[in-house]
Amino acid sequence: MVGGRFAGLVVFALFGCVCDAQWGRPSSKAKTQAPATTPQTFRRPTLPKVYVTARPAVKEPRSTPVPPKTVVEYPPLVKPDTVRAQCGESSVLVEVDLDLLGIGHLIQPSDITLGGCAPVGQGNSVQALLFETELQGCGGTLTMIEDSLVYTFALHYQPKALGATPIIRTNSAVVGIKCLYTRLHNVSSNALKPTWIPYRSTLSGEDLLVFTLRLMTDNWMQERVSNVFFLGDIMNIEASVVQANHVLLRVFVDTCVATLDPNMDAVPRYAFIENQGCLMDSKLTSSRSQFLPTVEDDKLRFQLDAFRFAQESRSSIYIVCHLKATAVSPDTEGKACSFSPGSERWTDAHGNDQACGCCDTSCTRRKGRSLADSAAQWQGDAALGPIIAEAHSATGVVAVVAAVGLVCVVVLGTVLLWRLHKPTL
Numbered sequence: 044m045v046g047g048r049f050a051g052l053v054v055f056a057l058f059g060c061v062c063d064a065q066w067g068r069p070s071s072k073a074k075t076q077a078p079a080t081t082p083q084t085f086r087r088p089t090l091p092k093v094y095v096t097a098r099p100a101v102k103e104p105r106s107t108p109v110p111p112k113t114v115v116e117y118p119p120l121v122k123p124d125t126v127r128a129q130c131g132e133s134s135v136l137v138e139v140d141l142d143l144l145g146i147g148h149l150i151q152p153s154d155i156t157l158g159g160c161a162p163v164g165q166g167n168s169v170q171a172l173l174f175e176t177e178l179q180g181c182g183g184t185l186t187m188i189e190d191s192l193v194y195t196f197a198l199h200y201q202p203k204a205l206g207a208t209p210i211i212r213t214n215s216a217v218v219g220i221k222c223l224y225t226r227l228h229n230v231s232s233n234a235l236k237p238t239w240i241p242y243r244s245t246l247s248g249e250d251l252l253v254f255t256l257r258l259m260t261d262n263w264m265q266e267r268v269s270n271v272f273f274l275g276d277i278m279n280i281e282a283s284v285v286q287a288n289h290v291l292l293r294v295f296v297d298t299c300v301a302t303l304d305p306n307m308d309a310v311p312r313y314a315f316i317e318n319q320g321c322l323m324d325s326k327l328t329s330s331r332s333q334f335l336p337t338v339e340d341d342k343l344r345f346q347l348d349a350f351r352f353a354q355e356s357r358s359s360i361y362i363v364c365h366l367k368a369t370a371v372s373p374d375t376e377g378k379a380c381s382f383s384p385g386s387e388r389w390t391d392a393h394g395n396d397q398a399c400g401c402c403d404t405s406c407t408r409r410k411g412r413s414l415a416d417s418a419a420q421w422q423g424d425a426a427l428g429p430i431i432a433e434a435h436s437a438t439g440v441v442a443v444v445a446a447v448g449l450v451c452v453v454v455l456g457t458v459l460l461w462r463l464h465k466p467t468l
Contacts, residue, residue, distance in 0.1 A: 111222050300363050301362050320377060322382065364427075
C-alpha cells in the first residue's frame, strides 16, 4: 500500500514537470538551480488601426431678417418730408405735418385720412398728426413685384369749405405710401412658405393663395412703373394667383369695380366686369377694352381704356376685383368674355365662346356640380390704385405753336432787313 502511494506521488511529480515544461513555467527546482527565464505569454493579435474622421456638422442656413423698406411718393403740391412713414412687421405708422403743403397754411385734421381712417392722435410735435394701422387695414392693398411684397396706402387730403364760406384756399392731394417686404428664399432658390399673413387670409396650412392685380408695360414683360395715364391711353392689367403647394390653377376675374376711394362700395362706382367674367365696358361704351388670349393659366390679362368720373375733380381711381382660382381640368368652369363692337359678338379668352352666351342676360352657376368640384375653387379680392387719369392739356400745344410762330417771325424779319440793306453792285 505504501508502494502504491509512492508510485502515485512519482506519477504526479512527473506530470507537473511535463506541464511546467509545456506552459513555460519553471519548476521550483529550476528556480533554485538555474537562472530565471522570461516567461512566454499569450498576446491578442494586433489589429490594423482605423482612423475615423468626423465630418463637420452641416449648419442649416439661417435667413437674416430683412427690414421692410418704406417709400413715400409725394405729389407736386405736397412739400417733401412733411409725411413720414415707418413700416413694421404687421403695421405701419404715419406722421403728417399740419403744414402739409409747406405754405404756412395748417390743414384741418378732419380733411385728411389714411384710406378712410382718421388720425389716431398727435405726433411727436403738436404740429403733426399720427396715423397707425395694420397692413390689411385702412385701404391697404397688397401687390407682388418679383421677390417683394408691397403694401400700398393712400393718404388723402380733401379740403372742405372754410367756416361758413363756400371757398377753399388749398388744393386736394394724394400721398402714396408703400411698405416693401422681401420674400425669403432657401439655398436651392426654392421659395419658402411665407410667414406673413397675406391680404386674403390663408385657406389652410397648406393652401396659401394670394390674388394680385398689376399694371403692366406695353409688351407685358414687366410691371409698369408709372401709374399716370392720359384719357385715350390703354391700361394693361394682369390678374394673377400666387400659389404654394397647389395643383395647376387657372385664374378668372368675376367682377371689377372702379371707384374714387379704395372701397368697392363707394359712390360713384363703375362696374366694368360683371356677370362672372363679362367685360361690359366695351359693350356699354364701344371701347377697346378686352380680355387677351391666355398664355399662362395662373395669369389673366385684360386691357381697359383709361377713364375718369364725370363731374369729379379727382383724377385718381381705384380698381377692386373679385378673383377666382380653379383647378385646371376639362370641366373647368369660368370665363373671360369680351364684346367686339364691330362684330357685335362675345368671345372667350380661353376659346370657349359658348360660355359667353349669358353675358347679355344673367349668368348663373351650372347645375349638376358636385361638392367635390366646388371644393376645387378658391376666391379672393385684389385691388389696384391709385391710378391717375389725366386729360390731355392744350397748354403745351399752344406753347409749341406760339414758339414756332415766333421763330418764323424772327426769320422773316431777318430776311426783309437783309434785302433792304443789301448792297447794290
